[in-house]
Amino acid sequence: MNVLTAVHLTRDVGSLKIVDDVSVEVRPEEVLAITGPSGSGKSSLLRLLNRLDEPTSGTVFLQNIDYREIPPRELRRKVGMVTQRPFLFPGTVYENVSFGPRQRGEEFSPSQAEELLTRVGLGGYAARDVTNLSGGEAQRVSVARALANSPIVLLLDEPTSALDEEAKAEVESLIRDIIRETHLTCIVVTHDTAQAARMATRLMTLQGGRVTGIGTVNEVLHA
Amino acid sequence: MLNRFFTTPLQLGLAQALAAATVAYAVVLLARRRKIHMESEAAIAMLRGLVQIIAVGSVLVIMLRAPRWTGAFLLAAMIVAAGATSAKRAKGVPGSFRVSTYSIACGAGSVIAIMTWLGVIDTAITALIPVGSMLIANAMNTNGLALNRFRSDVLAHNGEIETALALGADPRQSVAPYVQASFEASLIPAIDSLRSLGIVWIPGLMAGMLLSGSRPVYAAIYQFVVLAMIFAASGLTSLVSTLLIRTHAFTPAEQLLLRPGIAHSSVR
Numbered sequence: 001m002n003v004l005t006a007v008h009l010t011r012d013v014g015s016l017k018i019v020d021d022v023s024v025e026v027r028p029e030e031v032l033a034i035t036g037p038s039g040s041g042k043s044s045l046l047r048l049l050n051r052l053d054e055p056t057s058g059t060v061f062l063q064n065i066d067y068r069e070i071p072p073r074e075l076r077r078k079v080g081m082v083t084q085r086p087f088l089f090p091g092t093v094y095e096n097v098s099f100g101p102r103q104r105g106e107e108f109s110p111s112q113a114e115e116l117l118t119r120v121g122l123g124g125y126a127a128r129d130v131t132n133l134s135g136g137e138a139q140r141v142s143v144a145r146a147l148a149n150s151p152i153v154l155l156l157d158e159p160t161s162a163l164d165e166e167a168k169a170e171v172e173s174l175i176r177d178i179i180r181e182t183h184l185t186c187i188v189v190t191h192d193t194a195q196a197a198r199m200a201t202r203l204m205t206l207q208g209g210r211v212t213g214i215g216t217v218n219e220v221l222h223a
Numbered sequence: 224m225l226n227r228f229f230t231t232p233l234q235l236g237l238a239q240a241l242a243a244a245t246v247a248y249a250v251v252l253l254a255r256r257r258k259i260h261m262e263s264e265a266a267i268a269m270l271r272g273l274v275q276i277i278a279v280g281s282v283l284v285i286m287l288r289a290p291r292w293t294g295a296f297l298l299a300a301m302i303v304a305a306g307a308t309s310a311k312r313a314k315g316v317p318g319s320f321r322v323s324t325y326s327i328a329c330g331a332g333s334v335i336a337i338m339t340w341l342g343v344i345d346t347a348i349t350a351l352i353p354v355g356s357m358l359i360a361n362a363m364n365t366n367g368l369a370l371n372r373f374r375s376d377v378l379a380h381n382g383e384i385e386t387a388l389a390l391g392a393d394p395r396q397s398v399a400p401y402v403q404a405s406f407e408a409s410l411i412p413a414i415d416s417l418r419s420l421g422i423v424w425i426p427g428l429m430a431g432m433l434l435s436g437s438r439p440v441y442a443a444i445y446q447f448v449v450l451a452m453i454f455a456a457s458g459l460t461s462l463v464s465t466l467l468i469r470t471h472a473f474t475p476a477e478q479l480l481l482r483p484g485i486a487h488s489s490v491r
Contacts, residue, residue, distance in 0.1 A: 050389060051476060051478065052385055052388060052389060052478060052479075053478060054474065054476055054478055068476075072388075072476050072477040072478075073391045073392070073393070073477065074391070076388065076389050076390065076391045077390075077391040080389070080390075081389040083382070083385075083386060083389075085382060087382040087383050087386040089383065089386075089387070099387070099390055099392075100390040100391055103390065103391050103392045103393065103396070104391065145390065146390070149390060149391060
């Protein structure tokens with residue numbers, strides 16, 4: 001069973017088709033990278049997958065259920081997202097990491113948070129104010145915050161592109177480790193094909209909102 | 224000086240209006256030197272304001288002979304006009320006209336109704352319309368400030384709001400800090416008016432009552448009454464407006480509508 005299946009997904013903004021008839025199947029535990037030039041519709045496609053935007057036509061099936069039948073908040077818990085910039089909420093690291101579970105009225109204990117923070121290399125950071133974090137640390141908190149929701153699929157929208165070179169390598173390595181350890185199904189948007197090759201098991205290329213290639217990294221890059 | 228040259232009340236009034244408008248427009252021209260352009264907007268607003276107030280004055284003269292209940296219709300029309308004016312300060316905010324009109328009707332309308340029922344506002348058209356219009360105008364300004372602040376805060380914090388949504392937050396929760404900031408900011412003028420009453424300014428209504436021979440103490444107390452009613456009307460308007468707009472800012476699928484460059488074709 002596919003974890004996520006996009007069927008003829010299209011989004012028009014005015015007269016412009018920013019995502020044009022995209023169909024793709026994402027299998028369990030795979031990492032699908034989406035690459036393409038700026039304005040090719042990569043991030044727009046990702047926003048359709050967790051329904052932050054509404055498709056003009058087409059739909060997405062999450063574990064064979066049409067996502068329009070899933071309440072939006074439940075859907076977004078299951079389809080987690082890490083954005084280019086971390087957008088941490090004012091407060092402590094713990095408050096950020098426990099944000100998702102708290103929205104559902106669930107307890108997220110400091111020990112659970114500490115366990116997650118240790119996994120992202122920020123053990124002992126729970127009580128820190130987020131204003132004192134570096135860019136790389138903030139993005140790690142953002143990854144931990146998304147993982148705290150126990151998503152079925154994790155969407156990563158250029159998660160390292162806003163970081164300096166050193167932090168970029170650290171965060172990419174961290175994400176690869178987490179994917180390897182947790183067997184989490186991921187969709188990564190990146191404009192960096194080398195990064196896509198390092199992270200992904202399959203690659204999809206977009207141009208003008210349309211799929212121009214899909215297959216294993218080798219198949220697509222050497223086509 | 225003007226009364227030396229203009230002898231009839233109409234001539235004098237028009238000359239005074241011209242003098243005041245000239246001073247106001249001088250400020251606009253001064254702003255232009257700093258590359259702040261509001262020449263046409265200010266000119267149209269002044270001309271429109273003058274025509275409107277003369278029209279309302281003329282209507283009031285006619286309505287003085289009309290039954291008292293007709294005042295309710297005039298106030299209702301004022302509320303709709305205030306809703307339309309206020310909504311223009313919130314460009315791009317989905318459903319802003321409807322939200323503004325409901326909020327002003329709820330805020331100013333209910334305060335006018337209660338205060339008229341209690342006898343604080345006289346039901347005579349000459350009292351009901353001027354006092355009622357003061358409440359509606361202030362509610363309109365407060366509503367405009369609230370929506371404008373909400374709009375700019377949401378546009379400036381799209382990332383934070385959508386991050387909260389992406390983590391499964393209730394949309395109302397995701398904009399809660401901006402709703403609160405909008406409410407607080409919109410009430411600053413009303414609070415400052417109350418706070419500085421008598422020290423920084425003596426409002427026009429009190430000055431008018433004094434000129435027409437009312438006892439100074441009663442005029443002063445009534446001015447406080449009017450400002451307290453303005454505060455109540457403005458506060459209730461802003462409260463309703465910010466509560467309504469937070470739901471209008473999202474689609475039924477809990478997607479943020481108020482985003483840069485996104486057209487809002489669907490409005491609930």
